[in-house]
Amino acid sequence: MTPTIKLRWWCMAMAVLPLVFTSSYSTSLMTQMLVGILICLSYQVLLSQGGMLSFGHAIFTGAGSYAVIHGLNTHLFEIGATGWLWVIALPLLGGLTAAAVAAMLGWIATARSGTPFAMITLGLGELVWAAAWMFPDWSGGEAGLSADRTVTDPPFGMSFAQAWHLYALSAVYVLACAWAVVRFTQTPMGLMLRATRDRAVRVAFLGYNPHLIRYIAFIVSAFIAGIAGGLTALNFEFVSVDSFSLQRSGSAMLFTVVGGGALIGGSIIGGVLMVTASVVLSTFTPAWSAYVGLLFIWVVMRWPNGLSGMTPRDVLARANGWGLATAIGTIFLIEMTYHWVTAVAAGMPATLDILMVSVNVSQASHWSLAIAFTAVAYWLASRGRTPSREGRS
Amino acid sequence: MEWWVVTLLNGISFGLLLFLLSAGLTLTLSLMGILNFAHASFYMLGAYAAFALTEQIGFFPALLLSPVLVGLFGAWIESSLLRRAKHKGHVSELMLTFGVAMLVFEGVTLVWGHGPVDYRIPPVFEGAFVSVYGHSFSNYRAFMMAIALLMAGGIWLGLNRTRFGLVIQAARTHPEMVSCLGHDVPRIFKWVFAGGAGLAGLAGVIGGNAFVTEPNMAMGMGNLLFVVIIVGGLGSLAGAFWCALLLGTLQTMAVTLTVSIADVLKNLTTLGGLSAPNFDGIPHWMAQPLSNFAPLLPYVLLVVVLTWRPQGLWGRGQAA
Numbered sequence: 001m002t003p004t005i006k007l008r009w010w011c012m013a014m015a016v017l018p019l020v021f022t023s024s025y026s027t028s029l030m031t032q033m034l035v036g037i038l039i040c041l042s043y044q045v046l047l048s049q050g051g052m053l054s055f056g057h058a059i060f061t062g063a064g065s066y067a068v069i070h071g072l073n074t075h076l077f078e079i080g081a082t083g084w085l086w087v088i089a090l091p092l093l094g095g096l097t098a099a100a101v102a103a104m105l106g107w108i109a110t111a112r113s114g115t116p117f118a119m120i121t122l123g124l125g126e127l128v129w130a131a132a133w134m135f136p137d138w139s140g141g142e143a144g145l146s147a148d149r150t151v152t153d154p155p156f157g158m159s160f161a162q163a164w165h166l167y168a169l170s171a172v173y174v175l176a177c178a179w180a181v182v183r184f185t186q187t188p189m190g191l192m193l194r195a196t197r198d199r200a201v202r203v204a205f206l207g208y209n210p211h212l213i214r215y216i217a218f219i220v221s222a223f224i225a226g227i228a229g230g231l232t233a234l235n236f237e238f239v240s241v242d243s244f245s246l247q248r249s250g251s252a253m254l255f256t257v258v259g260g261g262a263l264i265g266g267s268i269i270g271g272v273l274m275v276t277a278s279v280v281l282s283t284f285t286p287a288w289s290a291y292v293g294l295l296f297i298w299v300v301m302r303w304p305n306g307l308s309g310m311t312p313r314d315v316l317a318r319a320n321g322w323g324l325a326t327a328i329g330t331i332f333l334i335e336m337t338y339h340w341v342t343a344v345a346a347g348m349p350a351t352l353d354i355l356m357v358s359v360n361v362s363q364a365s366h367w368s369l370a371i372a373f374t375a376v377a378y379w380l381a382s383r384g385r386t387p388s389r390e391g392r393s
Numbered sequence: 394m395e396w397w398v399v400t401l402l403n404g405i406s407f408g409l410l411l412f413l414l415s416a417g418l419t420l421t422l423s424l425m426g427i428l429n430f431a432h433a434s435f436y437m438l439g440a441y442a443a444f445a446l447t448e449q450i451g452f453f454p455a456l457l458l459s460p461v462l463v464g465l466f467g468a469w470i471e472s473s474l475l476r477r478a479k480h481k482g483h484v485s486e487l488m489l490t491f492g493v494a495m496l497v498f499e500g501v502t503l504v505w506g507h508g509p510v511d512y513r514i515p516p517v518f519e520g521a522f523v524s525v526y527g528h529s530f531s532n533y534r535a536f537m538m539a540i541a542l543l544m545a546g547g548i549w550l551g552l553n554r555t556r557f558g559l560v561i562q563a564a565r566t567h568p569e570m571v572s573c574l575g576h577d578v579p580r581i582f583k584w585v586f587a588g589g590a591g592l593a594g595l596a597g598v599i600g601g602n603a604f605v606t607e608p609n610m611a612m613g614m615g616n617l618l619f620v621v622i623i624v625g626g627l628g629s630l631a632g633a634f635w636c637a638l639l640l641g642t643l644q645t646m647a648v649t650l651t652v653s654i655a656d657v658l659k660n661l662t663t664l665g666g667l668s669a670p671n672f673d674g675i676p677h678w679m680a681q682p683l684s685n686f687a688p689l690l691p692y693v694l695l696v697v698v699l700t701w702r703p704q705g706l707w708g709r710g711q712a713a
Contacts, residue, residue, distance in 0.1 A: 053484050108699045115428045115483055116627065119619045120699060126616045127692030134686060246612065250491065257488060287503075293495040300488050301474070304481055341503055 010178075010268070014171045018164055027163035028235065029279060034170040035231045036255070036271030041174075041181055042224035043256040044263055049185060050217045051197030052110070053118045056125030058248035060222040062132075063101045064094030064229025065239040066139070072147035072237075084154040091173055091230035098226025101128075102219045110214035113200065122246075129244040144240030147233075160234075170231050177224050178264060184220060185263065193217050225252075251278070254292065258299050260306015269307050287338050294330070322381035328355070329374030336361050336370060399530050400646050402523070406534045408641025409541030413596040414614065415621045415633040416548055417589020423628030424565050425582050426483045427475060430490035433615030434497040435590040439463045439597025440606045441501055444512035452515040460595040467590025471583045494611065502608045509607035537599045544592065545634065552630075561585060565628075617644075620691040624698045626708025636706060640691060647687035654683070 014034075018027055039061060046052045068090045076086065109120045132139040139145070150161045158165050184190050192213050196203045200210040233239050242248075251274060259270025281288040299306060302318075335354045340361045344350050350362035359366050418432045439459050446455035470493055478485045514533045521529035552558035564571045564581055572578045604610070621640055625632030698706060 051484070053487060108696065108703070111699075111703050115422070115426070115487060116623070118484075118487055119428060119623050120695075122616065122619055123623065123692050123695040127689065127696065130688040130692060134681075134689060246616075250495075253488075253491070287499070290496060290499040290503075293492050293499060296495070297474070297489060297492040300481075300485055300492065301478060304485070338503060 010264070011175065014175075018167055024163040027167050029275060031163065031167045031170050031231075031235050032279065033272050033275045034167070034174045035228050035235065036274040037267050038170075038174050038177055038228035038231065038271070039225060039252050040256045040259055040267040040270035040274070041177060041263070042221045042228060043252050044261075044267055045181060045184070045217055045221040045224065047253075047256055048261040048263065048266070049190065049193050049197065050113070050214060050221075052113050052214065052218070053253065054109075054121040054221075055118055055246070055249050055253065056109075056121035056123075056128070057225060057252040058244050058246070059105070059125055059128045060098035060102060060225035061229030061232065061248060061252070062128070062239075062243040063098040063222075064091070064226030065233035065243050066145075067094040067097035067226070068230040068233040069145050069147045069237075069239045072149055072234075073145070079152045081155050083151040084158065087149055087151055087160055087234070088169060090234065091169075091227045094230025094233070095223045095226035098229065099219050099223040102222030106215050106218040106222070107211075110218050111211055113197075113214060122249075125244070125246060125249050129241065129246070132241040132244050139241050140239070142240055142242070144238055144242075146238045149234050149237055166231075166235055169234070173227055173231060177227060178267075181224065182263065189213070189216065254296050258296055258307055260299075260303070260308035260310075262306070262308040265308040266306055273307075285335065285338070286342065287334050290334055291331075320381055322377050325377035326374060326381050329370060329377050331355065332357075332359070332370045333374055335359075336367065396649075399523075400649055401642060402530045402538075403534060404642030404645035405638060406538040406541070406641075407645055408638035409538055409545065410596050410600050411617065411621055411637035411641050412634050413541050413544055414593050415618050415625070415637055416545070416630060417592045418618055419622045419625070419628055419630060419633045420561075421586050421589050422622065424561065424585055425475075425486075427486045427490065427586075428483070429586075429589075430487060430615070431470070431493040431497060432490075432589070432593055433611040433618060434494045435463050435467060435593035436597040436600070436614055437501060437606075437608070437611040438466065438497060439594030440512060440601025440610065441505060441510070441597075442594070443598040443601060444505075444510050444606055447512070447515075452517075456595075456598050459598045460591040463594025463597070464587045464591030468583055468587035470590075471586040475586070476579060476583070494615070498608055498611065505608075507608060509605050512602045512606040514602045533603060537603060540595070540599055544595065548592075548630075617691055620695045624695060624705055626705030629705065629707040632705060632707025640694070643690060643694070644687060647690050648684045650683040652683055653681055 017030060021027070021030065039057070042060070043054070043057055046054050046057075071090045071093055072087070105124050109117060109124060133141065149166075151159050154160075158168075160166060160169075185194075192203065192208055193216075196208075196210045196213045203210050203213070229243070232243075255270040255274040255277075256266070257270075258273060259266035259268070277288055277292050281291065285291070303310060332354055335352065336359060339350075339352045343352070344361060351358060351360045353359075359370075361367070414432065414436055417435075418429055421427050421429050421432075442459040442462055443452075443455045446458055450458070474489050474493065475486055478489055518531070518533040518536055520532050522532045522535040523530045550558075552562060560571060560576050561581060564576070564578055568578050571581075601610070617640065621636050622633055624640070625634075625636035702708075
């Protein structure tokens with residue numbers, strides 16, 4: 001299947017889903033997922049195309065968010081068609097702001113790729129984060145800034161007051177960006193970017209400037225990230241310095257890696273998981289970020305191409321009942337520990353239900369059963385694997 | 394004057410602590426090519442382990458035991474995760490250490506909660522070591538300084554004057570040759586990694602109670618460490634040493650400065666014989682004391698050094 005045909009299917013899915021899940025909560029959730037997809041897509045330009053692992057991606061999503069909130073708060077155009085167009089154009093303004101920031105910071109970051117790039121972007125991210133705290137007039141500090149996206153008397157009644165209005169806007173932006181990124185990877189510039197990822201020295205000998213190529217990719221990625229940040233701000237009508245935090249940068253990196261190297265498929269898996277983990281999973285368990293961390297380590301260790309790189313044949317070939325049993329045992333141990341430390345210490349009952357099994361964390365027999373089950377499953381799972389002496393040089 | 398002496402001493406003691414941490418980080422980086430995101434997590438684990446052990450066995454046994462425990466944990470991380478990801482490249486290893494840092498953070502908040510724990514300076518060290526006109530340099534800071542100096546000297550001697558240190562130095566540049574000469578290079582890697590983790594744990598034991606022991610301490614310290622090793626020059630131990638001292642002193646001085654940019658401007662204009670301008674309409678940030686800008690300082694230093702000297706102050710060429 002060519003990307004265009006796939007894109008048609010995604011269009012249909014994006015059009016049908018809001019008709020199935022009509023509540024404003026689920027519409028907002030799907031908008032967040034679209035934004036998550038866009039964040040992963042922008043990170044893909046850096047990581048899977050350019051081989052650059054950035055820890056400062058929140059600079060650009062944050063810059064986009066702030067541009068949109070300040071743009072809304074100018075109160076320049078709120079009524080009629082001009083106001084409507086202004087709100088529609090705001091994410092683009094966010095993207096341009098982020099691209100301008102990237103143009104300023106990118107040159108020193110992209111001098112080298114690999115580990116130095118990761119460290120420098122981390123430092124830049126912290127610089128911007130700390131600087132945002134210094135200027136509370138502009139950033140709103142921890143309390144943040146809020147804005148109103150509603151347009152009075154808009155054309156077609158699209159006042160952006162309802163959740164699905166924003167969903168539609170996000171869908172259009174995501175489609176446009178997905179198309180643009182796919183096109184970008186097919187241009188000579190996109191080809192040179194992948195060449196730079198694989199053999200920067202050879203690229204330099206062919207007369208191209210790897211530094212410049214990385215710099216341009218950095219700006220392109222920041223532009224897309226800025227649009228995503230702008231859509232986030234429009235969705236929540238709120239932004240705080242938290243949007244520059246290392247947690248945001250880390251989650252962009254983490255879910256892009258989990259999604260994997262396939263440009264569109266990886267972004268979709270990563271973006272949907274990002275929202276599922278932080279919004280849905282967190283309502284089920286307080287330990288959700290422990291699971292995200294374990295999932296991340298598992299993917300990096302076992303699935304270098306990410307979840308989108310799993311083919312059914314690979315999964316069948318590597319399917320391992322004991323691996324699944326280890327995962328279940330680990331879930332039991334984590335949940336029991338959490339319950340023991342938080343709920344029981346607060347005087348709540350010692351019983352809890354995990355995966356439809358009732359467990360009493362004050363009984364030693366339940367603990368020893370869980371520990372023994374996990375240990376045996378782990379031993380059997382790792383015994384089935386080829387002995388891992390590959391790392392020994 | 395006395396302010397300068399005490400601030401300088403405090404700054405040097407913090408700088409030496411930074412060196413204890415960055416030494417292991419920069420050694421693993423130059424030896425194995427791994428940028429260890431979880432290095433500051435070892436620092437945090439050291440502090441928490443010392444907190445838990447101090448209640449059971451007292452401070453001094455904890456001072457000895459905690460770094461060993463953290464070092465063993467580091468060895469386990471190296472052999473169970475990093476070694477198996479070696480063939481996947483440095484970026485994968487970096488991601489793994491990020492995942493480890495995340496899980497350590499989760500684990501620590503799970504066991505000890507989100508707030509700071511009550512890990513105190515032991516009563517033996519109460520009081521001031523030197524006191525000059527009301528500015529005091531505490532006993533504990535002096536103890537920290539002594540431990541850090543001892544360890545820095547130990548690292549230097551160990552690397553330059555022992556056989557194992559010379560093998561490490563050789564493995565940094567020619568791992569294949571060292572392996573051909575019959576040394577088990579992966580084992581050397583493992584013990585250097587564990588040693589770095591142990592040193593970070595020791596820094597946690599002596600730093601955790603001088604500052605604050607809380608789950609966010611790893612992130613704050615980790616970012617500073619990255620600045621130290623980039624500005625010092627990636628993989629350069631001497632660079633890490635001088636840069637840690639520089640950053641420690643600058644940071645300590647900056648947080649004690651109470652003048653604002655507006656004050657400085659006011660003084661400058663009056664010095665120049667001009668009439669003082671009206672400062673009513675100045676922006677908020679210019680009226681803040683300079684200490685509020687202290688968190689920015691390391692990163693500004695980072696950007697300035699990278700622009701002016703991309704390989705770092707002590708770095709050699711483009712190789713890293």
